[in-house]
Amino acid sequence: MGDFFRRIYYLLNRSRLEHELQNDMDVHREMLGADGRRDFGNPLLLQEQSHEAWGLAWLDRLRQDLRYGLRVLRKNPGYTLVAMLALGLGIGVNTALFSVVYGVLLKPLPYANGGQLVVLRQAFTKADRNNVGFSVKEINDYRAQSRSLSQMEEYHQMGFILLDGKEPQEVRTGVVSAHFFELLGIKPYLGRFFTPNDDQPGADAVLILSYPFWKKHYGNDPDIIGRHFRMNDKIHTVVGVLPPVPQYPRENDVYMPTVACPFRSSQMMIEDRDDHMMRLFGRLLPGQSMESGRKDMELIAARLQQSYPGNYPAERGFTASMDGLQTQLTKDIRPMLLVLLGTAGLVLLIACANVANLALARMMRREQELAVRAAMGASRTRLVRQLLTESTLLSLVGGALGLWLASGCLELLVTFAGRFTTRAAEVSISLPVLLFTLVISVATGLIFGAFPAFSQRLNLVNSLKEGSNASTERTSSHRLRNVLAVGQVAISFMLLIGAGLMIRSFIKLQSVDAGYNGENVLSATISLNFSKYAHGMDADQPAIRNFFDRVTTRLKGTPGVEAVAMVSGPPLAPARPNEQPFFIEGRPTGKNESRPVADTELATPDSFHLMGIPLISGRFFTTGDAADKPIVIIISQSFAHHYFPNEDPLGKRVSGDGKDWATIVGVVGDVRQFGLDKEPVDTAYIPFAQSPSTAGTVIIRTAGDPMSYAKQVREAVYAADPEQPISEIKTLDQLRGETLAATRLTSILLGLFAMLALAIAATGLSGVTSLLVSQRTREIGIRLALGAQRSQVLRMVVMQGMRVIVIGLAIGIVGALIATRTMQSLLFKTAVTDPATFAGVALVLLAVALVASYIPARRVTRVDPMIALRSE
């Protein structure tokens, strides 16, 4: 048995061993007495010395310190409560944010060697297209030529209609090449993944379900393998279920191989080098760096450009690159998370400073107690340790409170993060998060405990003399309190600026005129079953027209529906512009010159009026612009400015293919279709009747709450085709609200943090002034006795408090100017140095600070000179 184990044995059998030792000593003493010899000595001390040999002294002391600390905290419930709350809130927000940062940014991907996984990217840099995807031909080229990647797999997302007896359902479908899941390095939960045979033309159609989809719709039924589902027109057999890992790049309900997608497997797409529909993922060969991988990609892109100059015109600046999958998945949320975590850190710092200040104030009242303990033989280290134990105890309780708070608001944060990354599902209070909380709790306790513990230069004689004025020490600890208060003011100013900027940006974003009026408008997006309403790549135009005619006609006859129209997609829905190159009649483009590009949107005669899009010149579509009539087009104002700056666009003709020419009949106002924070794109509106598409959105303006008409919309769709699901029913206001949600939540969080900080700092300032007043009572009494006006004295005290505030403000301004630079990417049309925000926040802070120091300062006016003079 080693020394170490024996010590543990002693620890475990402590009371028995103590008892035995006690007995030994008793016998010893008795025998001494029997021999008529001198006394044994101090048995208690002897016993303690003997225990020291067991190496347990530190434990004894810790226990004593803890017991004493607990007693002290219980005896000061006010202080304990305030400190616990401040620390709990501070630690809580940090824990919550760290759990998100850890789950999203830090934790390795749940895939084998996730660091080797990359997302490939092609770009036409000079045409401002930074991520264009890959065509089938390009995928084959990269597969053949890459030297840095061991494997490349493609992916695209589609909506399929799943018909399995219940209501028809649109399922998000990931269409992937055979080894996609092997690339990720995951194992099937049930059944198997795809094999190269599944991805051969003519192979039996197979299907893999995602874990959440299987759980939700099939109740974890293990017999799902081998079941048949009708997807659009094909019968698919389920061959596997994915494990419950977050899916990248997007959440999907089911997966199918590329041959099962009619578009991807069409001859036209396979041969079209310019149809960049797919995304491409790869795994770096062992030993290959991201840098060498990027060089490899650039090289291949340069070769492609040389071989196919027509597809990659030089002036569009074609290039290819790659990014780590993890970076790519989190790049949208990273800046926001880091700003929030930084803010939370500052809140904790303020809480720390505040509690330290409270502790310092309490320290002055405890001077005597400590002096007595020192006089009784407690060493300085022992006293410091006692104080640090107390503060750490407090911060650990705060940490527990914080953990509770964090787990309470985690769900909110996960929803928030879910808007930016699928990794949000991985956020939880995990072991590293618990460790983080423990570490910051202990660190917090040590930091705020250190101020009172080390500020105290114990002067026994002075402290023991009751009522003496140990003036020198008081000044030094006073200065420390002022420094802490200055720090609180400075930090809360920085936080207020951060929140102020964010809120200002949010208000600006919210008040952006998107160019349409979405009030009382409901949108129902429908992706028609492309197996039924299209033949290969060719839409069955009469069938599509017929379907939408039946839906709109039925809706027009519904009471409460004021107008019905169709568009390709509702504004501000998460979508990307459908950009098409076009020719302008009479303006030939050179061979290697790129053509102008515009977003194309479908519209019916009523859609502009329904959505409140103003007519600038010309006319809207009419029912006369039918399929068999001359093709017409309406362009947006920015389109007109761009391509017809000094002439009237009306009557001019444009064409997508150079064969069919559409006449411009109208110019309408710009719409921010793809984001309030994005400039309107050049848009060409095409009459739905002349170019029907399988995907469309029915919009209705209603008399009352538009959402209450969702049922009628559904019925109209089922009446036209009982096997046709609706992808999404949302009001335009809802869609607009959703684009603002992230900014709103960030603003709310930053605002909350800032208010919290302001409240904490205000109590801190209040405390400083109130101490100032109580310590200067005698001096104030003398002044009053000598004839000073109470208002004068009041002003004097308040001004002294203001010094702290002004210095804090000055430091805060400098700090804010430095710190807010990191926020620029989060702000919409708001400079990080926005003078209005700075001025406004400074005023608010000054006002709050003034009130906070005025309230305790008012006490001086109640000072009775006689009592004040006698008080010492």
Add this chain to the structure above:
Amino acid sequence: MAKNEMLPGTLGMLVLRVLQPAPLHGYAIAQRIHQLSNDLLQVEEGSLYPALQRMLLKGWVKAGWGISETNRKVRFYRLTPAGRKQLQTEVADFDRVMQGIAAVLAKA
């Protein structure tokens, strides 16, 4: 050096030595050292018990229950093989130091 004080660091060795023939309880150890030294050495309780605890922890002695001369239950300390070895080492070290000191005293 006062007559009843001991050379520092030698108490452990003496305790081990008096335990070599037979187990003893705490008081008996002190008594034995006192007697064997012709009343020259006095063992302080304040040193004896911490020393015994240290030796227990090191595994040089073991404690077992016995009955004292006054008919009380008390622990008797017994030398372990490790303690025996420790005693030899300590005695050897002490001898060397004593020789050294003696040599210096004789020649200087």
